[in-house]
Amino acid sequence: xxxxxxxxxxLVKPGGSLRLSCAASGFSFNSYSMQWVRQAPGQGLEWxxxxxxxxxxxxxxxxxxxxxxxSRDNAKNSLYLQMNSLRAEDTAVYYCARETxxxxxxxxxxxxxxxxxxxxx
Amino acid sequence: xxxxxSPSSVSASVGDRVTITCRASQAISTSLAWYQxxxxxxxxxxIYGALSLQSGVxxxxxxxxxxxxxxxxxxxLQPEDFATYYCQQDYNFPLTFGxxxxxxxx
Numbered sequence: 001x002x003x004x005x006x007x008x009x010x011l012v013k014p015g016g017s018l019r020l021s022c023a024a025s026g027f028s029f030n031s032y033s034m035q036w037v038r039q040a041p042g043q044g045l046e047w048x049x050x051x052x053x054x055x056x057x058x059x060x061x062x063x064x065x066x067x068x069x070x071s072r073d074n075a076k077n078s079l080y081l082q083m084n085s086l087r088a089e090d091t092a093v094y095y096c097a098r099e100t101x102x103x104x105x106x107x108x109x110x111x112x113x114x115x116x117x118x119x120x121x
Numbered sequence: 122x123x124x125x126x127s128p129s130s131v132s133a134s135v136g137d138r139v140t141i142t143c144r145a146s147q148a149i150s151t152s153l154a155w156y157q158x159x160x161x162x163x164x165x166x167x168i169y170g171a172l173s174l175q176s177g178v179x180x181x182x183x184x185x186x187x188x189x190x191x192x193x194x195x196x197x198l199q200p201e202d203f204a205t206y207y208c209q210q211d212y213n214f215p216l217t218f219g220x221x222x223x224x225x226x227x
Binding site: 046050095 | 158
């Protein structure tokens with residue numbers, strides 16, 4: 001069974017940093033590209049970042065470019081999101097998601113339950 | 122690429138047929154997915170490639186496309202279908218979602 005479990009969320013002050021983790025199991029993690037998607041309270045979904053299975057490509061949304069860094073450790077079946085210079089508007093539930101096996105397509109077939117990040121003084 | 126989803130909310134009864142539309146700001150071929158999200162849960166993939174039903178998803182869900190207009194149809198609403206639905210284009214980066222459609226019980 002595919003499982004994605006996010007952790008690392010919490011309360012952080014504006015300008016602070018936080019590192020999210022996603023533990024993957026039930027599939028060959030090193031064969032799949034992965035994404036982070038976030039959802040502000042009561043709002044819609046916003047794509048944050050994607051990373052290729054071998055980290056060959058990495059993309060970021062404009063709202064986080066230069067502040068967030070996506071990475072992965074295939075030996076540990078883990079995905080990460082380092083978030084720096086956090087702002088109030090980064091407050092959201094952050095979801096880890098697995099992209100489809102087809103490297104030409106980027107929809108996600110499995111999602112975690114999310115971890116809440118709150119940026120507030 | 123901007124994705125314009127409508128309506129933002131819709132009320133319907135069990136057994137009804139509902140359609141949700143997403144319009145892309147430019148051509149994206151059939152690179153569109155539909156997701157269902159229930160409160161407190163991560164999204165669930167329903168349709169990919171605009172037309173293909175994800176494994177395990179009931180056949181009452183279907184997708185169609187005409188140019189840059191994409192439609193999700195739910196035929197014969199069931200109580201478990203009341204949720205929020207999102208479209209997403211995966212034609213190119215940055216990936217973008219529609220604003221969402223809340224499907225409520227009438």
